[in-house]
Amino acid sequence: xxxxxxxxxxxxxxxxxxxxxxxxxxxxxxxxxxxxxxxxxxxxxxxxxxxxxxxxxxxxxxxxxxxxxxxxxxxxxxxxxxxxxxxxxxxxxxxxxxxxxxxxxxxxxxxxxxxxxxxxxxxxxxxxxxxxxxxxxxxxxxxxxxxxxxxxxxxxxxxxxxxxxxxxxxxxxxxxxxxxxxxxxxxxxxxxxxxxxxxxxxxxxxxxxxxxxxxxxxxxxxxxxxxxxxxxxxxxxxxxxxxxxxxxxxxxxxxxxxxxxxxxxxxxxxxxxxxxxxxxxxxxxxxxxxxxxxxxxxxxxxxxxxxxxxxxxxxxxxxxxxxx
Amino acid sequence: xxxxxxxxxxxxxxxxxxxxxxxxxxxxxxxxxxxxxxxxxxxxxxxxxxxxxxxxxxxxxxxxxxxxxxxxxxxxxxxxxxxxxxxxxxxxxxxxxxxxxxxxxxxxxxxxxxxxxxxxxxxxxxxxxxxxxxxxxxxxxxxxxxxxxxxxxxxxxxxxxxxxxxxxxxxxxxxxxxxxxxxxxxxxxxxxxxxxxxxxxxxxxxxxxxxxxxxxxxxxxxxxxxxxxxxxxxxxxxxxxxxxxxxxxxxxxxxxxxxxxxxxxxxxxxxxxxxxxxxxxxxxxxxxxxxxxxxxxxxxxxxxxxxxxxxxxxxxxxxxxxxxxxxxxxxxxxxxxxxxxxxxxxxxxx
Numbered sequence: 001x002x003x004x005x006x007x008x009x010x011x012x013x014x015x016x017x018x019x020x021x022x023x024x025x026x027x028x029x030x031x032x033x034x035x036x037x038x039x040x041x042x043x044x045x046x047x048x049x050x051x052x053x054x055x056x057x058x059x060x061x062x063x064x065x066x067x068x069x070x071x072x073x074x075x076x077x078x079x080x081x082x083x084x085x086x087x088x089x090x091x092x093x094x095x096x097x098x099x100x101x102x103x104x105x106x107x108x109x110x111x112x113x114x115x116x117x118x119x120x121x122x123x124x125x126x127x128x129x130x131x132x133x134x135x136x137x138x139x140x141x142x143x144x145x146x147x148x149x150x151x152x153x154x155x156x157x158x159x160x161x162x163x164x165x166x167x168x169x170x171x172x173x174x175x176x177x178x179x180x181x182x183x184x185x186x187x188x189x190x191x192x193x194x195x196x197x198x199x200x201x202x203x204x205x206x207x208x209x210x211x212x213x214x215x216x217x218x219x220x221x222x223x224x225x226x227x228x229x230x231x232x233x234x235x236x237x238x239x240x241x242x243x244x245x246x247x248x249x250x251x252x253x254x255x256x257x258x259x260x261x262x263x264x265x266x267x268x269x270x271x272x273x274x275x276x277x278x279x280x281x282x283x284x285x286x287x288x289x290x291x292x293x294x295x296x297x298x299x300x301x302x303x304x305x306x307x308x309x310x311x312x313x314x315x316x317x318x319x320x321x322x323x324x
Numbered sequence: 325x326x327x328x329x330x331x332x333x334x335x336x337x338x339x340x341x342x343x344x345x346x347x348x349x350x351x352x353x354x355x356x357x358x359x360x361x362x363x364x365x366x367x368x369x370x371x372x373x374x375x376x377x378x379x380x381x382x383x384x385x386x387x388x389x390x391x392x393x394x395x396x397x398x399x400x401x402x403x404x405x406x407x408x409x410x411x412x413x414x415x416x417x418x419x420x421x422x423x424x425x426x427x428x429x430x431x432x433x434x435x436x437x438x439x440x441x442x443x444x445x446x447x448x449x450x451x452x453x454x455x456x457x458x459x460x461x462x463x464x465x466x467x468x469x470x471x472x473x474x475x476x477x478x479x480x481x482x483x484x485x486x487x488x489x490x491x492x493x494x495x496x497x498x499x500x501x502x503x504x505x506x507x508x509x510x511x512x513x514x515x516x517x518x519x520x521x522x523x524x525x526x527x528x529x530x531x532x533x534x535x536x537x538x539x540x541x542x543x544x545x546x547x548x549x550x551x552x553x554x555x556x557x558x559x560x561x562x563x564x565x566x567x568x569x570x571x572x573x574x575x576x577x578x579x580x581x582x583x584x585x586x587x588x589x590x591x592x593x594x595x596x597x598x599x600x601x602x603x604x605x606x607x608x609x610x611x612x613x614x615x616x617x618x619x620x621x622x623x624x625x626x627x628x629x630x631x632x633x634x635x636x637x638x639x640x641x642x643x644x645x646x647x648x649x650x651x652x653x654x655x656x657x658x659x660x661x662x663x664x665x666x667x668x669x670x671x672x673x674x
Contacts, residue, residue, distance in 0.1 A: 013416030089455035117406035159455030
């Protein structure tokens, strides 16, 4: 076990997450707790977006997909499904250090980090390959939106902290892999990436960085239809723990006004339904865009009011005189 | 513009507030604090008086994958803390404690907490590099500030003995072979508590808010009932919510941090130097002040209820605060304790 001398380390013997007795002894117990999709195939979950959560940053935003109230939650400690919670702060644009080579446009750096408590298995503090990979995907999605030529010789940091992520499958399915749902395809990452795109877009707009359009993220997936065995349907904004078998998933970063896609990430066994899937993901992206627009409009109105209030206050507040 | 008119009529130089604060933070704060017309009504740059703390806001239980969690907002500082229990099996411990102090009776209740430290059952960690301030950019190792903070939090957790080792032990009583035999209780495993603190936004006084978040998250923590299953020879947990037990915390120590602002001598001996002790400094004030004092007090869990106890005093950076000033600071900390206790009261009682 590697030890990190700058942090407090776990006991050297290693610890294991608690195992619930009923999941081992009663075979049907986990399945009875599984949440079911109550939404229509093209109905999205509600999202909550707020800007300005980090006052010292030039722009910041917080996104949450509140978990649906569940009746089974009260009868077991096994959490029904997690809710996505992502915070993003934008630092910059600020001048590059003197040692950096000349850059004619804005240098974008994106970092995605999961909090240690973001997922079922505890995560470390050092970024792993999954987080780096997500960071590159996010950078691709954002690079096509920012008008970088307006900031030569500067850099901007987009820092995303995933406080809680979507899970990849229902409990235990990653281990058993009985029906192919938990075959190591991390379906939850698609939702996380879509959330990261949406929240960074809000934070970049909050920072006042010029963009060609608002980018937003959306996910669609092909799942086995529970009602008709063997049939495949397309669902928007899938919650992985609700589906026994996900065949393919796709996340896009979509510019609605220009009808352009800056990022596509597809997984799974697609078949011939590629266009249908991408189209579904763009529909989901349009859904989150409508929330984004409303929130940004509100925050701009709030800022304008604040400025007007600030002007009035300044006349009453005595100016501090500089002495010495 | 009133300020423009005064600037032309008097020779004094007038700046907009943000520029004044940026180019000369010390005199900016001093100009705020020394209000010659009404000395009692002097305010800091953030609009608070010198003795005023920011009101804390706490929300618990928001995180799905934690056994206890809290979000604490103190002004512009916001912290998320999650407590997660994992199981450390006794056979994985290289050097197990020799005695089993858990005899089940209350006599030993106050003793035998050495396991918390020696087995490292508490694993607090803290992350500042989440873009919480412009200088805290991810990709770098924890700064010395972050390392100091987490060391202080860990030592406070251990020295206040807030957690009981018996809450963390998973004890197994084997069925007696003969009816007369006294069952021999064995500690089969321990709960290890991972306490992870993420700063979403940082505006000064990281220690107080982090500690408050840890305290609230621990009060919110409910560990599932864990037992040794003889059949499978492993530790299993019950997922029935009513069997989960909260941690019984000893007392409720609350930290209050103060920053000492040295006023400049104006050169004339009549005025001399003047110092202000600012409660709950924000990031701007922390940048200006050298000396800082942290007082941890607790008014419950001591010998008598309502009797205040000083659990820790940390002081560094200067010599302004002496014995008399410290007395005043403890009094201010006790007032702060009352407020924080009121906010914490709702946590964990459900």
